[in-house]
Amino acid sequence: MRWMVAVAAVFLGVLGGPVPASAAPAAPEPLCTMKDSRIGELSGLVSDGSRFYAINDGGTKVQVFVLGRDCKVQKVLTDKTDPFDVEDLARTPDGRLWLSDTGDNEKGRLTVALLEMSPQGKVALHRLTYPDGQHDTEALIMDKAGTPYLITKDILGEARVYRPSGPLASPGPTNLEKVGTVKIAETDTQGGPVGSFGSVLVTGGASMADGSAVALRTYTDAYVYAVPDGDVLAALQRTPVRIPLPGEKQGEAIAFDPDGTLVSGSEGVGQPLRTVAGAAALAASAAPSSDGKPASSASGTGSSDGGGVPILPAAGIAVAVVGLGWFGFSRLRRRRS
Template structure:
């Protein structure tokens, strides 16, 4: 991974209180195959894992056993620009998010749809407001894709197609919201605490009722009881620290709600937080989109709008008040 850091000016007001999980991430297996040195996207069907590298010059989806050993590779000669994330819909289709744009120079981004038979369909997309570097893809339970940008100031933008996906397109995207990510003191990542505000991956549970975003250091789990992604991202999340991942970009859910995470680098583990989805109260949102009190799940509040789940060992605090800075991060792959 080649990083170019031009300049960082950082002023942080306020502090952060680290969250902790009753069960910290535990190694599931270790990725030892040198072909998966830049793990960026991950999904699970319960018995197998599907993994992609960052970037690349052709489509490659690695099918892994629960021991992280490669069982087969799904390939296509389509040459992507910068693949960043991976999703899977209930019909078995894999969706590769070719949305990386470190230099903010792409006229279009793309989703690459791979059928269970291995056929790849290209769907080009255009933003309504200029270029964005995007590393997170979430598919809702209806099969609508959502792109969440990687924003250096911790306010990620959320986009979805304005209509049915065309092939090859482009289909126009529409902005449907923002997500504010505050700094944490969870250790890990390639750029210290600065990486705790950068969204590097997304995932949803099999039934679409919990969605997750991750940064280099933490995962944020949101209740989506009705499958509405924009509404879910306005609710107060449960934060699950993913400490110690040197360049964490991959995140997924097992069908049973176990949260999986992984980092770039050969010899890095895929880790599991069992029962993570159950930590999220099955809350509903009020009409104005603000977080509502939990109807179940034992959630309480610390007065600042952040749920505390003592039975599950989660303590979450309101973090930070200000980020000011400028930097150029990441690299152009493939």
């Protein structure tokens, strides 16, 4: 048995030691229930800490619903602008709201758009064009400087990342440039309208107000990336913390509270908003330090390397090694007897 203990110790040492109990993300906790029939297709969500701002999928006019922490509508911000297919929502520190009119299920749009809503409710239209054809895009994230990034909904699990090639024109169009990809692996988290296939489809994005973290979500899971240096593109190539969001009927909304709590929501009247406390801090603890090494050996239960390879906790690997060793040792004894 001594050799098995030694092997387990080596594995634990190589992988950075046992994963601390606090490393695993908490399970989502219900916060409130979306009962207002006007928000039956919740698709985008942001938080300022005391209120939520929410949008529906699609629509024939700009509508942003301002909610209390009890999910009750306090007011509605409107504009006569008729969007094509709004899918996501972001908010910059100056209070501007950015509606991502980028849905294109049929891949037939010549342009997509960002709708910029001032704190006073005035909307400016910014048309955008892709450099390589049409894409269906449901996720918008913002970096610390306020640069928007669009992340496509790709059936192969390799989402494309685009950003404007220059300052946004109004009405535009402004050319987009492809600046990267994000790989999403299939998971066994239950939920969504299309089974396990939905676990690779990016349906929403979120950004911390201070730019320190961003998140992407699928129908079933959230992926949180620390952005310690403000470089979103570099962050999206690092190992994210995967947070399962099981049981969401059609999960498309994701947001951060200012304290780093992750908030998720689904389409459908009567669906809850749920929170995962400490999500941004967990990602920060797993981010590389200045020497290029992870600040922590833990990256959350079931984390992915962004390329689809699950990262197992070190303790789990050690148990597996001991188990396999014992199995081999027992078989060897039986053969000798």
